[in-house]
Amino acid sequence: MSDTSRRDFLKTSSIAAVGAAALHSLSAGAYAAGEDTVRIGLVGCGGRGTGACSQALKSPGRVRLIAMGDVFRDQMDGSLNNIEKAVAKDDTAEITVAEESKFIGFDAYKKVIDSGVDVVILATPPGFRPMMLEYAVEKGVNVFMEKPVATDAPGVRRVLEAARKAKEKGLKIGVGLQRHHQAPYQDMVGRIHSGEFGDVRALRVYWNSGGVWDPRKNRDEVKSEMEYQLRNWYYYTWLCGDHICEQHIHNLDVGNWVMSKNGELQFPVKANGMGGREVRKDKKYGEIFDHHAVEYTYADGTTMMSQCRHIRNVWNSVTEHVHTTKGIVHLSDRSSNGIRGGGGFGIKYFDGTEDVYKGDSRDPYQVEHDDLFTAIRNGNAYSEAEYGAMSTMTAILGRMCTYSGQEITMQDALERGLGIMPEDLSWDAKLPNAPDADGVYAVPVPGVTKVLADA
Ligand SMILES: NC(=O)c1ccc[n+]([C@@H]2O[C@H](COP(=O)([O-])OP(=O)(O)OC[C@H]3O[C@@H](n4cnc5c(N)ncnc54)[C@H](O)[C@@H]3O)[C@@H](O)[C@H]2O)c1
Incomplete structure (x- = not known):
């Protein structure tokens, strides 16, 4: 199957809805037996990204990591190494991240999402989450995103809107609030x-x-x-x-x-x-x-x-x-x-x-991935974005x-609520919260600090 038709299949198929006979013709029976491969990409290769990616790879059925993105190469190399070790004994976990599928920079997330993945794991610092979620939804890719899902009110509004669009498209979104x-x-x-x-x-x-x-x-x-x-x-x-x-x-x-x-x-x-x-x-x-x-x-x-x-x-x-x-x-x-x-x-x-x-006492970090990937494979509705956004x-x-x-x-x-994200996301950006000449940052002062736009 082409990337798009595979994704559409994963998105829309449900064993109950499609029926056993049709399922056989689509995937020669392999999908029902859990052999159909779900392709994933990781954005944000730190501690949790490494953990979440390993757990996604260990979820039931065949899962393959095909692309990774980060702003720092050293982070990605360490992460890949640790993911390989974590899933070494899992027969259904595959890692095929070619050198050209390792993306570095502020636009790495777009390149990972555009790599033909069925699911993208978003585990950068949370300020970037709304922008990355929006892009994944626009491109028709399922998402597992870590909490929090934003750092300001405009970001939360963007997540709620992306969640609405994801539902319309039948996309599944998991949020790393694993207590659920x-x-x-x-x-x-x-x-x-x-x-x-x-x-x-x-x-x-x-x-x-x-x-x-x-x-x-x-x-x-x-x-x-x-x-x-x-x-x-x-x-x-x-x-x-x-x-x-x-x-x-x-x-x-x-x-x-x-x-x-x-x-x-x-x-x-x-x-x-x-x-x-x-x-x-x-x-x-x-x-x-x-x-x-x-x-x-x-x-x-x-x-x-x-x-x-x-x-x-x-x-x-x-x-x-x-x-x-x-x-x-x-x-x-x-x-x-x-x-x-x-x-x-x-x-x-x-x-x-x-x-x-x-x-x-099962590990909720594993169960949250098992649940999301099962929903993706079965085509069941799945969205944790709304409560994730409102808890954020x-x-x-x-x-x-x-x-x-x-x-x-x-x-x-x-x-x-005032937005706090910088407009320019580049290495030489002039950040609005830059420190003074002594490297000291302004700290909020109750009674003085303004957090709301005028009514
Ligand atoms: N659910 C949980 O219990 C749990 C536990 C730990 C962390 N988290 C969440 O996971 C997220 C990451 O935390 P962490 O501890 O892994 O942090 P970390 O610093 O270990 O990893 C963050 C990674 O993101 C990369 N990154 C930063 N900006 C980026 C960008 N614009 N594009 C691509 N990559 C970028 C960093 O280089 C780093 O590799 C946070 O939102 C955190 O709250 C959740």
Whole structure:
């Protein structure tokens, strides 16, 4: 089959709809037996891109990596090496990335998407995601994209629009909010939705941790301000969204999931908060805050208290807690400060008894790819882009509140939130957030910093 007809086939075929006889004529029976190859490309060859690509290759059926893109060659070489090792024992994983299919530069994503891939994995820093998603959808390519899916409100609007177009075209989009594919979350959130624990009264969500990697390159090791910020992307808001967006999105997203019932997506209608830089103040830490505390309100008045902190030697927790009329449901991915055992998943009733989750512990990073690729092979509708976009926007709303010190509604944030992406994406771009002559970046100041366009 030609590239286009293969893609169309993967897009539109479903075993039920096509029927066994027709399926045989299309793929000589091989597709139904899981032998039909899905071709993938990777954009953003860092830690998660490498992991996501390996997991995609290990998903059921034959998957072949045919193209890769990054802005830095060293990143790509390391990634390819690690992917090869990760899938070495998997008979249905193939890697055929020819030298001419390794693309370097700001337009590498276009070249990967144009390489005849059925699925592109987008795992660059999140600021680039809307532009890359738009292009993939325009070209009729399915997408797995990491969270967050944008770093500003205009970016979220672009993602929502691309998601709408993707649906029209029958394209599948997976988003790396893997808790949705993690059995204990599915079980406990399902039980909350069923009403088993009574009504939800409030939520608490945390990503308090020691932070991520320290800046990777010094100024004297890079050729430009753009390279400096890209190498150290976590510390620049247009690239990363600040850590409330980059990491805490997972916990905020669980809050939105708990509040979304009967298929109706819910997200906070307003928020207020405070934050700043208390410990991580050196200029090498760019412009982001090291702590944010936000109070979100949902349409029915339910409050979600949120904290995220990147400071060492303090109380840490990466957890979500749902207060209901019968007790407190603890959803704990990492640190278990909730209930006994079970990884921290379960409910502690007000009478002191506990019901601890003891079920499936499969790796959600693998399951999210298994689910997406199965939908692509079977032609089932699959879109995580809408909730991915609104959970990203929930985090951006929180950041807008902590940077400005104002209470802000979701509607204002989404409609009037200022864009922060630079117009020029090139190595010698004059970045709007460039530092002063001493290399010091401007840090947001509550009460002064403006985050909304005038009404
Ligand atoms: N779901 C999860 O639990 C999880 C975990 C880790 C990371 N992530 C997400 O994955 C994304 C990447 O994070 P990471 O830890 O892999 O970062 P990383 O720094 O290890 O990798 C990012 C890669 O993107 C490349 N890149 C930067 N700009 C690019 C551009 N314009 N075009 C092409 N390549 C570009 C970089 O050179 C680098 O190789 C982030 O959005 C992050 O939030 C998700």
